[in-house]
Amino acid sequence: MTILRPAASFVLYLLVLSIAGIGICHAQSDALSATHEMTANVNDAGKFSEEAEKKPVKKTNFVVLPIPQSNPALGSGLTLVGLALYNPNESERPWISGVAVMKAGSSSMVGIVQQATFMQNRLRVIAGIGHADLDLKFYGIGTAAGDRGVSIPLNQVGTGGMVQALYQVGDHWFLGLRYQNTHLKSAMDLSQLPRIGAVIPEADLRRTTASLGPAIEYDSRDDGFYPTTGTYAKANLNFYTSAFGSDVNFRQFSASWNRYWPYSAGVVVAGRVATCVVGGNVPFSDLCMYGRNNDLRGYTTGQYRDKAMLAAQAEVRWSLAHRWGAVAFGGIGSIGPSFNELLQQKMLPSIGAGLRWQASKDYKMNVSLDVAFTKDDRAVYLYVGEAF
DSSP: OOOEEOOSSSHHHHHHHHHHTOOOOOSOSOTTGGGGGHHHHHGGGOOOOHHHHHSOOOSOEEEEEEEEEEETTTEEEEEEEEEEEEOTTOOSSOEEEEEEEEEETTEEEEEEEEEEEETTTTEEEEEEEEEEEEEEEEOOSSHHHHHHTOOEEEEEEEEEEEEEEEEEEETTEEEEEEEEEEEEEEEOOGGGGGGGTOOOOGGGGEEEEEEEEEEEEEEOOSOSSSOOSEEEEEEEEEEEOGGGTOSSOEEEEEEEEEEEEEEETTEEEEEEEEEEEEEESOOGGGSEETTGGGTTTTSOTTTSEESEEEEEEEEEEEEOSTTEEEEEEEEEEEEESSGGGGGGSOOEEEEEEEEEEEEETTTTEEEEEEEEEOSSOEEEEEEESOOO
16 A cells, blocks of 8 residues: 555654654554654754854755645645744754644644754754644554554544753763653544454543653764764653653653764765663553654554564665755564563564655755555655655
8 A cells, every 4th residue: 555644643743753854654643642752853953064063054944845645544635844944043053943734634733843052052942832633543552453454443632742952961962851741632432442452541531641851862963954974862761740740650761873874975874773662551642653753664653552662774875966866775673562572572674765855955955755665565755854
């Protein structure tokens, strides 16, 4: 099945993924799951080369991308993403203001996001807010549920926001805090859950989740939109407790490591490893989901979900003439009830290829088109930036 996929779930995810180059993914994850990953993805729009640091780009660039879609879960519609890239304080890292609106069938999303840097790039601040009303699908929990591919209708209405601030504490190192707050109302026929082997407490259908926790990054890339060398690693530990306004108490840890190697003139090899682990009284909408953040491309976000996830992928990127480029990628990973059990679970592979067109020469931002293949499915992605 070939699908032109909009951003996964919540519009904040749509917007953030577009800005960060993570992509326009399938809209079948939970409406509020994206808020939890907003910071990590926007930060990928990060750092510029030493040459750019000496002569920072001053002009404002605008990127407007209308994305038509045809999706079996949401129906036919259109997503409109608008970004402004500018540099008011002449730092090495651009400011980004963005807005996204999506309408497909009976589903709709809207959100805004702002990234800014201060104190000569030592302080990085990100904030965003959004609202979504989505008709989705719920497949159950675990690898077996994802393999069955049987789902029940799921409607989710949610509003969420977040703010993160990171301060430079060493060469390439940034440390700070992130706060996020989400109000989510889910609607599904609980009597149908035995058909997909799931048990969901009725209390999970209406939740307010709020967390505060540490965030750390290491960023030695030569460019944030199209890196050719360096490393970008990050980790977040979110504590959801009543002290921060949450209805439920649980912990969520996510981390990723991206590395870029210049292979030859015009050829870059990129690698990524990402993981997620949750513990405590975790709502089904906050479980680790395979396919989120393009880990891995080709999978419906939310079809495979559990308490732990691990994915690894590699990509070869070619710069061609006249602002064109091409990529080839592949990866493998799994989900499981705990991190220690991941290697005992079924492996989920993915391969694919894509084209790139440079929409902004000043900021090296590409418009990307990827086709990804899994064992049982295939998907088409259209988005702004790189996958990672």
